[in-house]
Amino acid sequence: MLESFIEGRVRLRSPLMFDAAFAERLSSGLLKIGGVRKAEVNPRTGGFLLEYDRARLPLSLLRRAAPLFSQMDALENLTADERLPALETLLKTL
Numbered sequence: 001m002l003e004s005f006i007e008g009r010v011r012l013r014s015p016l017m018f019d020a021a022f023a024e025r026l027s028s029g030l031l032k033i034g035g036v037r038k039a040e041v042n043p044r045t046g047g048f049l050l051e052y053d054r055a056r057l058p059l060s061l062l063r064r065a066a067p068l069f070s071q072m073d074a075l076e077n078l079t080a081d082e083r084l085p086a087l088e089t090l091l092k093t094l
Contacts, residue, residue, distance in 0.1 A: 001073050003047075007059060012048040015076055017041045022075075022083050023048070029091040033057070064094065 003011040017023045023041040030039040030050060035057030039050050052062065071090055075083050 001070070008052060008054050010050040010052075010062075012050075012072075013046050014048065014072060015046055016072060016083070017046040017048050018043060019080060019083065022080075022087060025084060025087055026091075029087070029094075033094060 001012055001014050003013050005011075016026075020043065023043065026048070027039040027041060030036050033052075035053045035055075037051045037053060039048075041048050075086050075090075078086055
C-alpha cells in the first residue's frame, strides 16, 4: 500500500483507487485537512499522491494519519457498498 513517504509527499498504491467513488471521497476528505496541497488519484495505475506543506502539517501531526493508510488495506476486502461508509469512519478520526 504505502510506496513512499518523504517529508512533503506520500505515495500509495491500492486496488481501491480503481473505485472512482472511493478515490474521490478519499481525495476530498484529505484536501479538507489544513496544509494538504494535493490529493490525487491516478486511475490507470491505482496510485495516490498526497502532497502537503511541511510547515503547516509537520510530521508529528501527519503520523496521526498513518493508521488511516494501514487500515485501508482492510478496506480492500470489503464490498463496494461497504467501502464508503468505512472510509467515512476513518476520515472522521483525522
